[in-house]
Amino acid sequence: MRNASVARxxxxxxxxxxxxxxxxxxxxxxxxxxPMIQALLLSFKTGTGAQIHYTGFDNYERLFSDKVFKTALKNTFLFLIIQVPVMIVLALFISVLLNDSKLKFKGFFRTAIFLPCVTSLVAYSVVFKYLFGNDGLINKLFLNLHLIHDPIQWITDPFWAKITIIIAITWRWTGYNMIFYLSALQNIDNSIYEAARIDGASPIRQFFKITVPLLKPIILFTSITSTIGTLQLFDEVVNITKGGPGNATMSISQYIYNLSFKYTPDFGYAATVSYSIVVLIILLSFIQFKAAGDSK
Known part of the structure; x- marks a missing residue:
């Protein structure tokens, strides 16, 4: 009886x-x-309303020949390979500066840089649209400083439209990554840096030989989360450029939205495009883990 009570x-x-x-x-x-399982099953169907039916791998075959999808994929990857490294390096650099014990008003600077992360996606996108308009504040500033002779077509030119999206994303999410780096930096023992200074290591050498290696797990984490966020890019593109001009800034997420609600509704093919993002996230995360030398 006693053993049974102990077991219970x-x-x-x-x-x-x-x-x-x-x-x-x-x-x-x-x-x-x-919903994920239902979306996967839906990706094997086509049709609208009650007329939806299974078509096997037809949607996936269509995906590889879809020119609009290829354009959206190319745009998304362009944002990814440019914006994510710039944002990670910038966040790391700012966090090191704000971790300096001699810096005054650190709380103010940290709050100011992190503040864009808590702003509404739609609100800040609309603000950027007006700032970078043909008669917006940015063009007026450049004209007054005589840096340009004619207004830059930030929204209507394919090249500058991409630059505008990259600037907007970087402005909003750099502070988010900065918080992770600041938290990690404050957990590094100062005696490590003191020993390095005694050995004659310069601040730059300390950064590359001490700071970066010790922040490797956090850098990997922020790289993966930033990659996932960029692959799901939607609000900035829709509200600033509407995917234009001529699909020059259309992202994969916007294409999914267009397939579902803007074009003739095709939820089966939209689900197929959605799962392309899932596959890309898995592949890129795996590559980043391997590149970082993480065998776990």
């Missing part, structure tokens, strides 16, 4: 723990995994 007392904490997380697990399954 040992099992009780386990069941209590499962009871606490059961509601969260059910909600995650209902609102995350179930």
């Amino acid at each position: 007392s040992r099992l009780q904490p386990r069941w209590t723990g499962w009871l606490f997380i059961s509601i969260a697990v059910l909600l995650i399954c209902a609102f995350y995994f179930y």
